[in-house]
Amino acid sequence: xxxxxxxxxxxxxxxxxFAARWLFTTNHKEIGTLYLWLSxxxxxxxxxxxxxxxxxxxxxxxxxxxxxxxxxxxTLHGLLMVFGVVMPAFVGLANWQIPMMIGxxxxxxxxxxxxxxxxxxxxxxxxxxxxxMEGGAPNFGWTFYAPLxxxxxPPSTDFFILGVHLMxxxxxxxxxxxxxxxxxxxxxxxxxxxxxLFVWTWLITAFLLIMVxxxxxxxxxxxxxxxxxxxxxxxxxxxGDPVMFQxxxxxxxxxxxxIMILPGFGIASQIIPTFARKKLxxxxxxxxxxxxxxxxxxxxWGHHMFTTGMPxxxxxxxxxxxxxxxxxxxxxxFNWVATMWRGSMTFETPMLFAIGFVMMFTIGxxxxxxxxxxxxxxxxxxxxxxxxxxxxxxxxxxxxxTMAAVYxxxxxxxxxxxxxxxxxxxxxxxxxxxxLTFFPMHFTGxxxxxxxxxxxxxxxxxxxxxxxxxxxxxxxxxxxxxxxxIKAIRKGAKATDQVWEGAEGLExxxxxxxxxxxxxxxxxxxxxxxx
Amino acid sequence: xxxxxxxxxxxxxxxxxxxxxxxxxxxxxAANFIQQSTEKVAAEGxxxxxxxxxxxALLIFMMFGWFGTVIRENLNGMVSPQLDRSxxxxxxxxxxxxxxxxxxxFGTLFYARIISVPWLAxxxxxxxxxxxxxxxxxxxxxxxxxxxxxxxxxxGPWGLPFLNTVILVTSSITITFAHWALKKxxxxxxxxxxxxxxxxxxxxxxxxxxxxxxxxAELGLSLGSGIYGSTFFMLTGFHGMHVTLxxxxxxxxxxxxxxxxxxxxxxxxxxxxxxxxxxVDVIWLFLxxxxxxx
Numbered sequence: 001x002x003x004x005x006x007x008x009x010x011x012x013x014x015x016x017x018f019a020a021r022w023l024f025t026t027n028h029k030e031i032g033t034l035y036l037w038l039s040x041x042x043x044x045x046x047x048x049x050x051x052x053x054x055x056x057x058x059x060x061x062x063x064x065x066x067x068x069x070x071x072x073x074x075t076l077h078g079l080l081m082v083f084g085v086v087m088p089a090f091v092g093l094a095n096w097q098i099p100m101m102i103g104x105x106x107x108x109x110x111x112x113x114x115x116x117x118x119x120x121x122x123x124x125x126x127x128x129x130x131x132x133m134e135g136g137a138p139n140f141g142w143t144f145y146a147p148l149x150x151x152x153x154p155p156s157t158d159f160f161i162l163g164v165h166l167m168x169x170x171x172x173x174x175x176x177x178x179x180x181x182x183x184x185x186x187x188x189x190x191x192x193x194x195x196x197l198f199v200w201t202w203l204i205t206a207f208l209l210i211m212v213x214x215x216x217x218x219x220x221x222x223x224x225x226x227x228x229x230x231x232x233x234x235x236x237x238x239x240g241d242p243v244m245f246q247x248x249x250x251x252x253x254x255x256x257x258x259i260m261i262l263p264g265f266g267i268a269s270q271i272i273p274t275f276a277r278k279k280l281x282x283x284x285x286x287x288x289x290x291x292x293x294x295x296x297x298x299x300x301w302g303h304h305m306f307t308t309g310m311p312x313x314x315x316x317x318x319x320x321x322x323x324x325x326x327x328x329x330x331x332x333x334f335n336w337v338a339t340m341w342r343g344s345m346t347f348e349t350p351m352l353f354a355i356g357f358v359m360m361f362t363i364g365x366x367x368x369x370x371x372x373x374x375x376x377x378x379x380x381x382x383x384x385x386x387x388x389x390x391x392x393x394x395x396x397x398x399x400x401x402t403m404a405a406v407y408x409x410x411x412x413x414x415x416x417x418x419x420x421x422x423x424x425x426x427x428x429x430x431x432x433x434x435x436l437t438f439f440p441m442h443f444t445g446x447x448x449x450x451x452x453x454x455x456x457x458x459x460x461x462x463x464x465x466x467x468x469x470x471x472x473x474x475x476x477x478x479x480x481x482x483x484x485x486i487k488a489i490r491k492g493a494k495a496t497d498q499v500w501e502g503a504e505g506l507e508x509x510x511x512x513x514x515x516x517x518x519x520x521x522x523x524x525x526x527x528x529x530x531x
Numbered sequence: 532x533x534x535x536x537x538x539x540x541x542x543x544x545x546x547x548x549x550x551x552x553x554x555x556x557x558x559x560x561a562a563n564f565i566q567q568s569t570e571k572v573a574a575e576g577x578x579x580x581x582x583x584x585x586x587x588a589l590l591i592f593m594m595f596g597w598f599g600t601v602i603r604e605n606l607n608g609m610v611s612p613q614l615d616r617s618x619x620x621x622x623x624x625x626x627x628x629x630x631x632x633x634x635x636x637f638g639t640l641f642y643a644r645i646i647s648v649p650w651l652a653x654x655x656x657x658x659x660x661x662x663x664x665x666x667x668x669x670x671x672x673x674x675x676x677x678x679x680x681x682x683x684x685x686x687g688p689w690g691l692p693f694l695n696t697v698i699l700v701t702s703s704i705t706i707t708f709a710h711w712a713l714k715k716x717x718x719x720x721x722x723x724x725x726x727x728x729x730x731x732x733x734x735x736x737x738x739x740x741x742x743x744x745x746x747x748a749e750l751g752l753s754l755g756s757g758i759y760g761s762t763f764f765m766l767t768g769f770h771g772m773h774v775t776l777x778x779x780x781x782x783x784x785x786x787x788x789x790x791x792x793x794x795x796x797x798x799x800x801x802x803x804x805x806x807x808x809x810x811v812d813v814i815w816l817f818l819x820x821x822x823x824x825x
Binding site for chain 2: 024026105115163175183214218219238
């Protein structure tokens with residue numbers, strides 16, 4: 001087989017050779033690149049959908065798109081951002097970085113790695129094709145609550161269901177690969193408590209993925225049988241319950257939320273010590289905090305459903321457990337700040353994004369704490385306050401985390417420094433735009449503006465206008481990001497091996513750009529190396 | 532932790548992309564086929580079934596190619612102890628994910644029994660719901676009269692289901708005997724015990740078909756018989772699919788044994804199959820307890 005694939009490389013037309021390289025690759029760096037570009041591409045598609053929605057929301061009334069299409073765009077925006085942008089971006093970073101950070105030659109199961117990636121373009125092609133189907137794309141929001149998605153879902157829902165199955169298979173295989181790589185492929189001397197935190201957070205994330213993606217597969221399968229084979233899982237007339245859908249969905253959904261942020265925590269924990277030129281404060285407590293957050297994530301799903309009529313005891317229990325998550329999260333924020341305390345700080349672009357991450361993720365964390373309060377949630381539920389909350393943890397959280405990582409590791413990947421001046425402009429534009437977009441939503445939400453509706457009452461007009469202008473600026477800003485990345489790949493000041501003055505870790509001991517194969521013989525990690 | 536300096540990294544492979552295309556065709560074809568066969572969409576262009584068929588055929592082709600490659604690498608001694616550990620861990624976490632897949636359906640079963648059915652009958656503070664929606668509905672489990680009046684009879688545990696429990700537990704024992712024989716290089720014993728395990732798997736599946744026919748024809752129990760039928764067929768059906776897959780895996784192992792592939796030291800594929808078989812067995816014990824018995 002190996003020989004066969006190599007002959008393809010050698011004899012064919014350059015275009016075929018190019019296709020063969022990327023289609024058949026088993027190299028963790030190439031597959032990481034594929035993941036990152038897929039994520040980047042879908043980021044622009046899903047982002048354009050957001051800008052379209054903000055166009056409609058620029059003024060009260062219905063101007064540009066009809067409400068049914070608005071629902072479809074809203075659904076696809078959410079699904080693509082969650083499954084197509086944030087998750088593949090983090091998996092791409094894991095593919096590039098984890099083997100280099102633990103001194104492994106590649107991922108543990110390289111062929112399966114390729115399989116995990118190449119399922120995704122097909123899955124998203126299938127999901128996007130639903131726009132052109134009779135009855136339109138799925139229109140029930142990314143949470144696809146029954147009965148909207150069962151009794152009332154359009155025919156394209158079935159393609160959505162099978163598409164979710166493909167994404168799920170991809171995620172499970174990817175997670176198995178990452179977990180096995182981390183457990184089995186560490187260089188001699190790389191003990192668990194010497195692992196970089198990015199690796200630690202991904203170990204926990206991969207565990208969460210393996211635990212919850214099959215549950216998502218289960219719930220969409222029940223949707224499929226409810227739609228076509230007469231089962232009554234989510235139908236009270238047959239003894240089932242539509243609310244049960246929400247329970248099963250959020251049993252997946254809440255750990256999923258942490259899947260989308262834990263690697264970001266890891267990234268911040270790599271970058272902040274580098275540019276503060278200090279060891280990470282409280283390494284062990286960071287590890288234990290990550291594990292605590294992961295464990296708690298399995299028992300708090302009910303806080304998405306406080307208004308469904310759960311028994312009071314369940315609501316109180318879930319409220320307290322949810323608020324408990326603020327403790328390990330607070331430990332993390334404290335540790336990042338303490339790492340910066342009296343450090344020799346410089347503010348290159350990755351550091352700016354990392355600090356932005358810490359500050360604005362914390363805003364999202366606080367609004368989450370407000371939403372955790374049962375009586376307050378009765379008021380906030382399904383308002384723009386919720387939209388503001390989760391966009392604060394996802395945009396300046398997960399997305400800024402990814403961008404910080406790209407700026408931080410890009411010189412290692414392509415061997416060139418990015419344009420620092422443009423990078424800083426990108427950061428400030430993005431930061432201003434992200435706050436302009438999402439901060440006003442706190443106010444409209446508290447005042448009662450419902451989410452997921454293309455029209456609103458007159459008193460919300462000013463804040464919505466601000467949000468819309470912010471959203472377009474934010475979208476355009478990312479074109480600058482694309483330009484910066486391409487520019488750095490094509491040319492730029494040559495990066496040194498260490499790249500950053502304060503950078504520590506195995507990935508900074510190999511040349512820039514990193515050769516295709518690294519650590520084919522494992523490096524020796526010194527006995528006294530500490531984190 | 533690395534104990535060997537060299538780790539075999541394959542350079543490139545066509546099989547994953549073949550697998551991706553196969554799964555895509557399977558999924559796309561399945562969605563179409565399901566829609567057409569359940570008449571949600573007009574069946575004029577019936578392209579679902581052929582695409583599904585091509586996808587599944589390609590999937591089988593991919594498995595032959597991919598596993599064949601790995602087997603050849605293994606026979607050529609390219610599998611280091613570290614890679615062997617990677618395979619083992621990979622299989623372990625795969626089974627964990629399978630457990631969680633079943634956990635979703637068990638969760639559904641418990642939710643229906645403990646929450647939704649009692650609530651529909653007015654338990655807790657849901658009396659008004661009960662009176663307004665279905666005042667005549669009474670709580671039972673198994674639920675043989677649904678709120679909208681669909682009726683069914685229930686499947687008793689002590690006939691075929693109990694026989695199937697005995698068969699599956701026995702097969703878990705026979706595969707362990709096969710494993711012991713393999714470790715002692717007793718090829719005859721290995722072949723016999725493994726063959727017996729395959730036979731027990733096939734018997735289990737045959738009896739399950741008989742049981743389903745009994746359910747459909749005599750008990751009026753189907754996927755459409757309310758939440759009892761839904762959970763019953765979802766759990767036993769997915770379990771049956773896993774037994775089918777396990778039986779196919781066991782058969783492949785039997786063919787590989789006949790070809791003399793395994794040694795007492797090197798037989799990961801056999802062990803992985805036996806783990807999978809034990810997993811299927813344990814799931815069945817839960818099924819028997821909670822779906823049939825209590």
